[in-house]
Amino acid sequence: MLNLLQGCKDFLHLTLSNPEHLNPIAPQLLHGHTKVSLWDTGVLLFEPAAGNSQKDVVLSSGVHGNETAPIELCNGLIRDLLEGRLQVKERVLFLIGNPAAINNGTRIVDENMNRLFSGEHSRGPGLSNPERVRAKKLEAYVTRFFSEGAAIGAGRQRIHYDLHTAIRGSKHEKFAIYPYRPGRAFSGEQIMFLAASGVDTVLFHHEPTTTFSYFSSELFRADAFTIELGKVYPMGQNDMSKFDSTREMFKRLICAEPLELPAFDATQVNLYQVCRVINKEADDFEFTFSTDVENFTAFPRGHVIARQAGKDILIEQETEAVVFPNAKVPIGQRTVIMLVPAVNPHVE
Ligand SMILES: O=C(O)CCC(=O)N[C@@H](CCC(=O)O)C(=O)O
Numbered sequence: 001m002l003n004l005l006q007g008c009k010d011f012l013h014l015t016l017s018n019p020e021h022l023n024p025i026a027p028q029l030l031h032g033h034t035k036v037s038l039w040d041t042g043v044l045l046f047e048p049a050a051g052n053s054q055k056d057v058v059l060s061s062g063v064h065g066n067e068t069a070p071i072e073l074c075n076g077l078i079r080d081l082l083e084g085r086l087q088v089k090e091r092v093l094f095l096i097g098n099p100a101a102i103n104n105g106t107r108i109v110d111e112n113m114n115r116l117f118s119g120e121h122s123r124g125p126g127l128s129n130p131e132r133v134r135a136k137k138l139e140a141y142v143t144r145f146f147s148e149g150a151a152i153g154a155g156r157q158r159i160h161y162d163l164h165t166a167i168r169g170s171k172h173e174k175f176a177i178y179p180y181r182p183g184r185a186f187s188g189e190q191i192m193f194l195a196a197s198g199v200d201t202v203l204f205h206h207e208p209t210t211t212f213s214y215f216s217s218e219l220f221r222a223d224a225f226t227i228e229l230g231k232v233y234p235m236g237q238n239d240m241s242k243f244d245s246t247r248e249m250f251k252r253l254i255c256a257e258p259l260e261l262p263a264f265d266a267t268q269v270n271l272y273q274v275c276r277v278i279n280k281e282a283d284d285f286e287f288t289f290s291t292d293v294e295n296f297t298a299f300p301r302g303h304v305i306a307r308q309a310g311k312d313i314l315i316e317q318e319t320e321a322v323v324f325p326n327a328k329v330p331i332g333q334r335t336v337i338m339l340v341p342a343v344n345p346h347v348e
């Protein structure tokens with residue numbers, strides 16, 4: 001393992017040089033205190049060789065190939081772990097989601113991978129393209145990781161941060177999507193962890209989705225989020241100083257350093273409720289606003305925000321804010337998420 005990595009520039013380089021597959025490598029002892037295992041290309045596990053870990057943490061990046069900052073952030077943590085500057089005290093699984101799309105510099109190759117989880121990869125046309133195949137494998141790796149954690153002992157915390165960047169600029173630069181979780185309170189500790197990581201805005205989703213974070217949240221009861229860390233830039237062109245707080249909190253989490261989180265305080269964060277999702281139903285779908293309108297821009301009741309098939313789509317609530325508007329999606333998929341302020345969300 002170490003030889004394999006030493007022959008390459010680094011783990012990301014190894015991954016991108018083998019975009020489809022790498023043979024697994026059994027656990028190797030690193031620096032006398034850490035077990036490191038390669039499960040597949042872009043799939044790397046670190047475990048403390050001794051001691052009582054309490055948490056199973058998945059850090060995924062590159063599910064969309066052009067969202068490079070989280071890939072660089074994770075690769076930096078991996079480099080520090082491999083070279084011994086950091087030592088994990090919790091189990092951590094790093095996933096680089098879509099190496100072929102990263103090589104392409106594009107969001108997708110054939111299909112949006114973040115619409116293919118919770119078994120969606122095998123519905124309809126089935127495992128008909130590499131993204132479907134990879135989504136199925138990623139599900140299997142997360143399942144194995146959490147199952148092996150459960151075998152260590154009961155009561156472990158499961159965490160999955162699926163790291164992205166947004167196509168547009170955003171009024172709140174860093175934000176997280178909290179997957180729909182009926183019957184489960186939102187975690188105030190997680191929201192304050194995100195805030196300490198520089199992610200000061202959280203959207204509560206209103207329905208099940210086929211995203212990676214929903215998969216881990218629903219199937220494994222993980223504290224799982226899609227986290228948007230800023231705007232998309234090409235690889236190497238990210239200002240990595242913008243992620244100092246995020247890196248610091250991820251480091252504290254995986255190295256079991258004190259998190260020093262304040263109690264949940266709704267005044268310290270921006271909380272939004274998803275009120276609806278507008279799907280594309282016709283090829284002529286178009287927004288009435290320009291491509292430089294930022295995420296979280298709000299519009300008043302009655303305002304026409306989009307048109308399709310000869311019909312206007314109007315703002316229904318007193319105000320609604322838009323996030324992820326994108327008219328260039330296949331018919332049937334989400335064109336935009338609509339938000340209202342979250343009123344008294346059930347946070348514990
Ligand atoms: O900026 C955009 O339009 C998309 C950024 C992105 O990839 N967002 C995720 C959000 C997933 C979720 O809703 O949890 C996605 O669209 O897959």
Ligand SMILES: [Zn+2]
Pocket residue numbers: 063064067164165
């Ligand atoms: Zn993304």
